[in-house]
Amino acid sequence: xxxxxxxxxLKKTDxxxxxxxxxxxxxxxxxxxxxxxxxxxxxxxxxxxxxxxADDVVQATFLELQRAAPRFDPExxxxxxxxxxxxxxxxxxRRSLARAAARFAAWATRPHQERVQGxxxxxxxxxxxxxLRRALTALAQKKREVFVLVTVEGLSGEEAARALGVPLNxxxxxxxxxxxxxxxxxxxxxxx
Amino acid sequence: xxxxxxxxxxxxxxxxxxxxxxAAFERHAASCSDCAREARELAALAExxxxxxxPESEPLARLRRRNVLLQLANERAVRSLPRVSAGRWxxxxxxxxxATLLALFLGRPGTVxxxxxxxxxxxxxxxxxxEAEWHVVEHTATLRLxxxxxxxxxxxxxxxxxxxxxxxxPDGELEVRGTRFVVEVDxxxxxxxxxxxxxxxxxxxxxxxVMLGAGEHWKAPSDPEQSAVVSPAxxxxxxxxxRSAPPAAKASxxxxxxxxxxxxxAMAAFSAGDYGRAEALFVAFERAHPGDARVEDVxxxxxxxxxxxxxxxxARSLARAYLERYPSGLRRKEAERIGE
Numbered sequence: 001x002x003x004x005x006x007x008x009x010l011k012k013t014d015x016x017x018x019x020x021x022x023x024x025x026x027x028x029x030x031x032x033x034x035x036x037x038x039x040x041x042x043x044x045x046x047x048x049x050x051x052x053x054a055d056d057v058v059q060a061t062f063l064e065l066q067r068a069a070p071r072f073d074p075e076x077x078x079x080x081x082x083x084x085x086x087x088x089x090x091x092x093x094r095r096s097l098a099r100a101a102a103r104f105a106a107w108a109t110r111p112h113q114e115r116v117q118g119x120x121x122x123x124x125x126x127x128x129x130x131x132l133r134r135a136l137t138a139l140a141q142k143k144r145e146v147f148v149l150v151t152v153e154g155l156s157g158e159e160a161a162r163a164l165g166v167p168l169n170x171x172x173x174x175x176x177x178x179x180x181x182x183x184x185x186x187x188x189x190x191x192x
Numbered sequence: 193x194x195x196x197x198x199x200x201x202x203x204x205x206x207x208x209x210x211x212x213x214x215a216a217f218e219r220h221a222a223s224c225s226d227c228a229r230e231a232r233e234l235a236a237l238a239e240x241x242x243x244x245x246x247p248e249s250e251p252l253a254r255l256r257r258r259n260v261l262l263q264l265a266n267e268r269a270v271r272s273l274p275r276v277s278a279g280r281w282x283x284x285x286x287x288x289x290x291a292t293l294l295a296l297f298l299g300r301p302g303t304v305x306x307x308x309x310x311x312x313x314x315x316x317x318x319x320x321x322x323e324a325e326w327h328v329v330e331h332t333a334t335l336r337l338x339x340x341x342x343x344x345x346x347x348x349x350x351x352x353x354x355x356x357x358x359x360x361x362p363d364g365e366l367e368v369r370g371t372r373f374v375v376e377v378d379x380x381x382x383x384x385x386x387x388x389x390x391x392x393x394x395x396x397x398x399x400x401x402v403m404l405g406a407g408e409h410w411k412a413p414s415d416p417e418q419s420a421v422v423s424p425a426x427x428x429x430x431x432x433x434x435r436s437a438p439p440a441a442k443a444s445x446x447x448x449x450x451x452x453x454x455x456x457x458a459m460a461a462f463s464a465g466d467y468g469r470a471e472a473l474f475v476a477f478e479r480a481h482p483g484d485a486r487v488e489d490v491x492x493x494x495x496x497x498x499x500x501x502x503x504x505x506x507a508r509s510l511a512r513a514y515l516e517r518y519p520s521g522l523r524r525k526e527a528e529r530i531g532e
Contacts, residue, residue, distance in 0.1 A: 027327035033258050042246035066265050128240045151241045
């Protein structure tokens with residue numbers, strides 16, 4: 001084995017991959033998918049999409065990267081940008097989202113469901129999570145996006161502002177209202 | 193909430209207050225029950241939010257989605273290549289028509305030179321097995337794909353002058369001249385090629401070029417050091433094979449299907465809803481490749497196939513067999529549900 005091959009090749013950063021994708025190298029898209037598919041899917045499900053809708057939007061998001069990669073600023077971190085693209089793809093799939101919301105709403109209005117029906121519901125066993133998901137579904141889309149990006153996905157306010165293309169103060173305002181509404185909804189459920 | 197400073201709890205929580213302001217608020221919150229409760233509730237909400245679960249996708253499904261994504265991205269890349277605009281086409285046709293009319297009018301059998309149009313990217317369709325890996329290396333009039341692993345079925349449109357379609361193999365390359373064919377590779381070498389239409393040239397490193405016509409197939413020898421052997425199908429033209437095969441070539445015995453092919457065939461039957469055949473192929477796979485990592489998937493998919501055929505008892509016992517063998521397997525949760 002030569003000295004050069006004794007060292008594993010350094011992995012490309014996400015930014016480098018996006019730059020390569022912008023130059024038309026599709027293998028970079030495969031690598032980005034391997035790295036971030038699970039996180040993007042998780043984010044979409046937390047936004048309220050069903051697993052199958054999330055799969056569709058994940059596909060659309062990564063396909064959109066091919067078109068959007070030339071607009072990526074390599075000086076900025078890639079993950080928030082990717083979450084931003086995913087968010088816009090969710091909005092584009094508003095019709096699908098409306099269907100998902102209707103499903104969630106129908107499910108949420110039912111009394112406590114003792115028997116777990118399917119794989120999606122398996123993840124709803126935890127009561128607190130279930131209540132929060134229900135409350136999240138009732139939030140307006142833009143407030144929900146900010147809450148999930150900042151509180152759940154751990155993006156900073158600045159990163160969320162860049163991802164969504166809005167001023168930083170808008171992020172704090174939406175986050176404040178989202179929290180207030182969520183806390184009100186959760187305490188309403190707690191009170192008998 | 194009555195304290196006028198309780199909004200600062202949120203600012204502290206978000207990291208918008210620091211230094212002296214933060215310290216001042218923390219001192220205040222230590223003696224203010226409103227602010228202390230506000231901070232506690234914000235922290236509790238964040239904790240529940242961070243614990244929101246999200247189901248993980250299955251590895252096989254993810255691999256399938258990855259392949260579909262790359263296929264769609266490739267098709268989109270092909271479509272987005274610059275094309276001659278409609279206006280330019282009209283101008284081109286008009287000039288050709290004028291030249292033809294002039295030639296006819298002057299009574300001379302003039303010749304109209306064909307316009308020089310740069311060849312575009314060859315058109316093709318690729319259907320990859322679930323575990324297959326590939327990517328596009330060159331995307332010009334010469335289209336070059338690199339196959340890393342798995343089984344691929346390709347259909348290449350008729351190539352124009354100046355167009356080439358090449359497939360990089362782990363141990364050489366394959367050139368196509370308008371054809372339909374199936375190719376299978378693993379990480380280190382090519383395993384087999386079957387041509388159903390057209391003509392394919394295989395050039396493996398250290399070996400001569402082998403031409404395959406319609407109906408012919410090529411299998412890698414079981415000993416990689418041996419020369420490649422061309423096995424013509426009964427309908428093929430032996431002349432092509434004799435002309436192209438290396439001097440040491442000899443007829444080979446049928447080669448056992450590789451693990452990749454066997455698994456892909458079983459998955460194809462499963463995806464097509466032919467669960468009886470899928471289960472038979474899964475069983476054959478399990479027997480032929482007992483050490484393969486995909487045996488875990490096979491055992492689980494057998495249970496699913498059985499359930500979809502309506503044999504719930506059989507499905508249950510297969511699911512239990514899976515759990516016994518893979519107590520912490522990837523399909524544990526689904527198997528538990530089937531086994532209940």
